[in-house]
Amino acid sequence: MRLPVLPTTGRNISLRADAEEWSFFWETVRGGQRKMYRAHILPDYVRQAILDKEEIDSLVPADRKPTISTEPVNEDQRTKAMARADLLRLYMQAVKSAAWGMKDQARDDFMTAYNSGIAYQDLFKSLGPVNWKTIEGWKRKLKKHGGDTMRLADRRGYH
Secondary structure, three states: OOOOOOOOOHHHHHHHHHHHOOOOEEEEEOOEEEEEOOHHHOOHHHHHHHHHHHHHHHHOOOOOOOOOOOOOOOHHHHHHHHHHHHHHHHHHHHHHOOOOOOHHHHHHHHHHHHHHOOOOHHHHHHHOOOOHHHHHHHHHHHHHOOOOHHHHOOOOOOO
């Protein structure tokens, strides 16, 4: 993962893990066994570095510059795209704030609250009911296009 808080080679990471006495378990693999470290048991500084790296990678790829959509969108499309981006941001915050092992439950709770129309009423009025898989698709689309929110605009029927 190339974390700044860890050495770059697997051997040196293993040596640090042994020196700092990280908890591990043995996993049986073809040809013998290997040490496995659970993410929730790692030291705080390693766990935080992993979470930070995953968050950065999920937003914008480091090797790509953000692209701006050149296709024209009308005001209605723009409003809906911004609402989708707001819902995606709220969804990602809800899932990110969940404890380890509780991400699925947090996702389901967020979707139940949103789709009931109780939470985020303005967004629900403009977007209607949404599936979590749709929101994950929006997240992939934003990542692919460097964070360009207008890529979330519904372009059906405007060609």
